[in-house]
Amino acid sequence: AQTVTQSQPEMSVQEAETVTLSCTYDTSENNYYLFWYKQPPSRQMILVIRQEAYKQQNATENRFSVNFQKAAKSFSLKISDSQLGDTAMYFCAFPFNNAGNMLTFGGGTRLMVKP
Amino acid sequence: DTGVSQNPRHKITKRGQNVTFRCDPISEHNRLYWYRQTLGQGPEFLTYFQNEAQLEKSRLLSDRFSAERPKGSFSTLEIQRTEQGDSAMYLCASSISGTETQYFGPGTRLLVL
Numbered sequence: 001a002q003t004v005t006q007s008q009p010e011m012s013v014q015e016a017e018t019v020t021l022s023c024t025y026d027t028s029e030n031n032y033y034l035f036w037y038k039q040p041p042s043r044q045m046i047l048v049i050r051q052e053a054y055k056q057q058n059a060t061e062n063r064f065s066v067n068f069q070k071a072a073k074s075f076s077l078k079i080s081d082s083q084l085g086d087t088a089m090y091f092c093a094f095p096f097n098n099a100g101n102m103l104t105f106g107g108g109t110r111l112m113v114k115p
Numbered sequence: 116d117t118g119v120s121q122n123p124r125h126k127i128t129k130r131g132q133n134v135t136f137r138c139d140p141i142s143e144h145n146r147l148y149w150y151r152q153t154l155g156q157g158p159e160f161l162t163y164f165q166n167e168a169q170l171e172k173s174r175l176l177s178d179r180f181s182a183e184r185p186k187g188s189f190s191t192l193e194i195q196r197t198e199q200g201d202s203a204m205y206l207c208a209s210s211i212s213g214t215e216t217q218y219f220g221p222g223t224r225l226l227v228l
Binding site for chain 2: 037
């Protein structure tokens with residue numbers, strides 16, 4: 001079975017500082033995608049960043065970057081210069097079926113950015 | 116691009132009643148997914164359509180649940196004889212095959228009393 005584990009249920013960070021959210025997964029596939037989604041309180045889920053497993057270069061999107069360690073099956077999200085609007089649940093997700101790309105999600109990390 | 120829309124946004128019903136939710140995907144997205152999310156948890160996959168064909172169903176999708184996508188555009192998810200355990204957020208997502216990224220709607224929050 002393919003699983004996704006987020007070991008930090010809650011985290012907090014001071015505004016303007018950097019925080020890293022961890023994610024590990026288990027798969028026997030070689031080519032796949034990994035995703036981080038953000039779900040603000042009472043708002044819809046939006047894509048933060050995605051990583052293609054066959055690319056060695058870590059993905060970056062403005063203040064968001066990943067540390068992808070394929071051999072270790074680790075996919076952490078780094079948020080630099082944290083802003084109050086980054087307060088949200090963050091979910092790591094992985095397609096458990098490459099044909100249909102149905103996603104399995106981790107349990108989420110609740111991030112609170114403090115002023 | 117108007118994004119994925121879902122209706123209604125909230126639904127309160129009594130146990131035993133039937134409910135139906137609608138999802139309108141981003142236009143030209145041929146893949147459509149339904150997920151269920153309970154409070155404080157990550158979404159769980161329910162079912163998936165490519166065009167009008169329902170290609171995958173999770174074991175979570177009991178026989179009280181049925182989903183359709185008759186013309187390959189919008190989709191409906193019906194729950195018959197609702198139970199209190201059905202209370203959750205029902206999320207719809209869409210994508211284009213080959214692009215991998217799914218875009219989510221705002222969800223329908225169901226409360227079964």
